[in-house]
Amino acid sequence: MKMIKSTLAAVAMLAATTAAYAEPVKVGMITTLSGGGASLGIDARDGFMLAIKNSGNSDVEVVIEDDQQKPDVAVQLADKMIQSDKVDILTGIIWSNLAMAVVPAAVAQGKFYLSVNAAPSQLAGPGCDAHYFSISYQNDNLHEAAGAYAKEAGYKNMFILAPNYPAGKDSLSGFKRFYDGELAGEIYTQLGQTDYAAEIAQIRASGADGVFFFLPGGMGIAFMKQYAQSGVDTPLIGPAFSFDQNILQAVGDAALGVKNTANWSKDIDNEANKAFVESYQAEYGRLPSVYSSYGYDTANLMLSALDKASVSDADAFQKALEEADFDSVRGKFSFASNHHPIQDIYVREVVKEGDILTNKIVATAMTDRDNAYVGDCKM
Amino acid sequence: MFRETTVNTALVAILVAVPLVAQAAGEPFIITLATKVAIFAMAGVGLNIALGYGGLVSFGHAAFFGIGGYAAGILASHAQSYTPLMTWPFAIGGTQQMLIIWPVALAASGIAALVIGALSLRTSGVYFIMITLAFAQMVFYFAVSWPAYGGEDGLPIYVRDKFPGLNTLDPLQFFAVAFACFLLAVLVSVVLSRSRFGLALQGARQNVERVRAVGIDPYRLRLVAFVISGMITGLAGALYADLNRFVSPSMLSWQTSGEIMVFVILGGVGRHFGPLAGAALFILLEHELGSVSEYWQFLLGLLLLLVVLFAHGGLIGVLTRRPHRD
Amino acid sequence: MSAALLIEQALNGLQFGVMLFLMAAGLTLIFGVMGLINLAHGSLYMVGAFACAAVATATGSFWLGLVASLVAAALAGAIMEIVVIRRLYRRDHLDQVLATFALILMFSEGTRWLFGSFPLYLDVPEILSGAVALPGGVQYPLYRLAIIVAGIGVAILLFLLIGRTRLGIQIRAGEADREMIAALGVDIKLLYTAVFALGAALAGFAGGLVGTIQSVQVGMGEPVLILAFVVIVIGGIGSIKGAFIGALLVGITDTLGRFLLPVFFGAFMNASDATAVGSALASMLIYILMALVLVVRPGGLYGAGT
Structure with missing residues (x-):
């Protein structure tokens, strides 16, 4: 139901705008919204959605589901999003064990995965993948x-x-x-x-x-x-x-x-960060956490790549992501060759x-x- | 209202029809859900043997579910990395063949059930509930802290295990495998409950003395039932690992034990197809309520409570208007 | 390893044990009198902690918070008993397990609904903060000493209540023979509600006490609940004395095991393997203890036997 509503909204908005972007993009966000670990997922989601909202881009449709911090639920949600929602990009997972359950299979099916937090070493070393990007850090x-x-x-x-x-x-x-x-x-x-x-x-x-x-x-x-x-x-x-x-x-x-x-703090001195902290407080009435900032950066990176390439052209989209041509709230931000950040x-x-x-x-x-x-x- | 056989037939027909329709409609995820229902129902069928026929309220069946899952995961991971499972006293390699994995899962969960059962069955009633729970916790903590197979991170099975002649990666074909296993489990449970063993087991639930009087040792009787019960749940665990292509300690958690119990009771205790009705309802609720509210577990709890308090005999009891088994 | 460290660890074990006793006492009492197994006992612990944190934050007084934890948990317990639990006494354990499992879901999500997903703040009161020097060169947190004293105090009160008061006589009669107390003209419904509320209050009190040094968050009760189960299985279900001995045994075994096992394995392994193996084994230790007790005495240390 939730999804249908947001689809309708997206369609309505799409009709209203003068189609500045090539085609609608579907993003699946699997994150923890219930149980003891919910506060992390909620922050990441809020940061992500804030960036989408601030961008004014109405071609991005986000399907959000709660993984309950259970790996098996996360796997099934990923299956659902890939098979029925037909998403192009997955994101949102907070916990490394859930990422290990979801990411290898998702990228094997040709989907992009943009990590807002979890970045286990397995996915940075031999298990790295052209379609997997960590925006947060490498776990270590x-x-x-x-x-x-x-x-x-x-x-x-x-x-x-x-x-x-x-x-x-x-x-x-x-x-x-x-x-x-x-x-x-x-x-x-x-x-x-x-x-x-x-x-x-x-x-x-x-x-x-x-x-x-x-x-x-x-x-x-x-x-x-x-x-x-x-x-x-x-x-x-x-x-x-x-x-x-x-x-x-x-x-x-x-x-x-x-x-x-x-790698982030609310007093990092740059324009993007100031704007982020201010609009986050205005929108949600609380200070952002590092997870909020990762979510925010992830969405902005994705939007910057979508401006350059269509997600259906996987190679071009991957190149566009690798360029990391967005204003990170962390200031400096670029990707190492294994798609993890180089940062202070x-x-x-x-x-x-x-x-x-x-x-x-x-x-x-x-x-x-x-x-x-x-x-x-x-x- | 309806005869129980009618209800059962309808349930099975729905379980088969849903994936077929989903396939035609191009909704493979629905097939995955149906597969999950079949597997959970099978785990419930296993528990039902101990719980429904033996009166053994095990709150630790997640241990067998998880051990079955880990059997599949460990064998597959060794096969994928081409490392032997053990080199001493003789070399054993991993495998991705379900036909080899299943017997291993059955044996592993059976041995676990034998050990846990042998200790737990020394007690009864509420002690039994708590002890099975505690043993499952012990296995859970072991899995979390033992690093060799991923610990808390769990163990991915990158490619689903193989079954001769089938492409298990195809959702419908994998559903067929799970469904066949489920039917087989039900068959075992039906045959068992009608056998002399089954009758004695149900007799022991109602009146231990009478069973003793005819020279049957209720302890051994229950232990055998408990082991069979654990094995079926273990096999369901192996299938569940393949469904998700992933095993983790959460399969062993006490919530999983609770959920397996919920399947049995939502459907109706001691009814052969009760776990199917229960698992189907549970999955349906999980998906429907999940889109109603972020706090869907509250509604699930409420519903569960109402079923326990007022719908005696579970879903099948309600549908057949027979709160008690024939 | 110095003597001071060993003494400190033993005190830690004692404190953990005393806290477990508060949980286990309620469980075992409720089972002893009503024959009910209550999985939602951990939720009452959580209710206590949340009530304590909410009231302490609102009023600025930890002590009012502690009172609130008792009252809120007792109230929640009484309501729970009247609305739901009462219907379960005559049902089998299976229905009880399921209904109280459902209650856990409702309590957990309901609490999240009311208080949000972020953990709450609750701190040790000024007067009990800091550490004190004990004989033998041991530095020990004052608050933990206070928990030990409070826990032992509650244990004594509980023994007196059961041994010396009218309510206690009724409780003991109820444990021995449920029909008899009805025949004696005791209002059984009221008695059951009172016992349930008492057990709930004990759990809530534990939640309030421990919430100050742990994290007040949804789901905090269930791990403790499972440990409390282990305690009463070891002690013998229905026995307050058994719960006390069992709680201390579990508390001390767990604390010392976590501390000593890695040291023990360190004697013949390299350090990081030893910590890994030692920690893995330590996390299973109390369950092994429980299995051992069951082999020797299936009814628990002070149980009537099964």
Whole structure:
């Protein structure tokens, strides 16, 4: 029903405009809109739709479906979108395990996939594909930046922890790729764990001079609160996920002053970013998160490519995407040969603006970073 | 209102007709949905043997569903990467042949059911519910944290496994495979329930002492039923892995156990075609409600609650106006 | 590994155990008196946490929030009992499982409807924040100590309630023989609603307490619910004492397992394999414990047997 309505709307708008664009394009967005992980998907969707709206382009029709954060549901939605909705481009997946379930099959069927977040190493290395683009990052990037920052800031004996699942392992190995000091400890926690007393006790006993942690979503909130109560004052470093706009208010003051690495922040100084933050706040009444920015950039990249080439001419469309000829809210943006971004990664600090917790950039951790898998990708 | 056989025949006819019409109308996704219904129904048929005939309320059938799925996924992934599954004591390679994968899935889920059943059946009633749930959680956590086969990320099967003489990538042909398996499972369940074993099992549900009195050990009886039940659900899991070309720990999650149970109960406990009615209704609701509201699970919950409270005997019970089995 | 670390970990296990007890006590009480298995018990925990967070944010007082968590969960429990659960006592466990499974869906999505998809903020009150020095060089968060004290306090109150009061006598009578208490002229409907609300309040209280140091979000109750199941299976269903012992056993086994197993495997493996194998095994440890208890005593440690 939802889809039919939006089709009608698109048709109506199409009739109204003077057909400035070649042909209508159908985009399938599979993202997480229900359950505990919904806030990420909602932000990515809102960012994406905002860019479409701001562009005034009425030839793009977006079919949005909720994957419930379940891989099997995501696969079925992808099948549905490809088989019945006949979409040309897929996007929206937040979680790496869902991406691994959907992307290989989708690109094998000749569809384009533009990632708004998940970018597992498998899809950057040997499993890369001409029709797959990650607009966000390569999964390891923010962790690598944290490692680079830790090294630069003079940490010598870090304690590192992440959940015991593939992205957690990639996180710690990404960190270690650039950090070359000692490790006071390395822990894998249970996925979905809510109590970190045992880990915090080990951090206390380890005598570490810094802690790197990757605990997305509710896990990060729990860890931060408990850490603040523990009396341990070893400085924390983490990727943006645990300190982003969608969860910061839930962490509260416990997050103040924590350094986190991100490829976007609302205070990156460029026109596109200012316009994005302003219109996002006006449209949705809240500050955007990194996920919102990825969604926004993804849509703008897609629109820029559609201006140059028709999606039905796959080679030309791929070339147009590769050129990345759009105003990214991150400022600099280009693609490495394996279709993942080359970009600067910043260190942010959690600050308070009025009553609202947010981030401000304090340093640049990496300049023009691509990713570790470029050489493994034969495209 | 209707005889149960009429209802059953109609259900099966609809299940066959829908994909055929969808094929003609060029809507292959509907075929995928019908395939999902057949597979879920089969998982339900498996559970129904333990639950409907044996009175064993297993809240852990996701374990068997997932183990079956992983059997398919692991064998296929080894075949695709040309690495042996094991080299010691003798070399075994992977395979993409469903006819080899299925027996492995049956054996793996059967062994799991034997171990879990042997421990859980020492208890009964509410203990049994909780223990089966807890064992399934144990398998779930193992799958999440064991890195060899993808852990939380799951394991993709890039090309659907093969069946001799068929192109399984064609939605309709794969549906035919799943549908045949489902019918076979129903057949097993019918034969079983009418056999001496089945009668004894149902007897043990109603009155353990009477069964004991005729010299049958109810523990062994139930264990056998539990193992068969787990095996059928495991085979459904292997098919489900092929449908999605993907296996992940979410197949093992407690929500999956709950959903398999919902299929059985929505349709009507202890009815051979109950799981089919239940699975079809569930999938239909998931798709219809999903477009009504973002919060469709609330409506699903409400509906489920109403069925449990007021529609005794499930969908088939309502259609046949017989809240209780004959 | 120092003694201080071991003591701290043992305290962590104790705190986790006490929290599990609050959940398990309600479950086991409800099962003992009404013979009902309630999967939606985890939802009541979530209701408590959300109520606490909402009220604490609105009023600025954590303590009012904590009261709200008790009241909201008890109220939700009572309504749930009157509208739905009451119809399920005479049904088999299967119907109970399904109906309460449906309630989980409704509670989870309903909460998301009301509060949105973003986690809520709830923080430790000023007076309980920070860490204190314990003998033996142990630094321990004050709030966690408070949870241990509060949990043990509730356990004592519960034992007194059941052992010494009229309600307790009725509850015990109800566990022993349901027909008898009706014959004694006790208003059974009221008793059942009261017991259910009491169990709900305990879960809500746990949710409020723990919500302050964890994440207040939809779906937070179910993992705890499953652990609470393990606890009461180990302790023996229906036994408050069993729930207490089982909760401590599970809390301590889980905490120490997660800490010690990787160390243990580290003795003969390289560090990152050891953490991987150790963590994988640690996540299964309490289920293995449960299996062991069942082999020895199928009815649980303090169960009446089956």
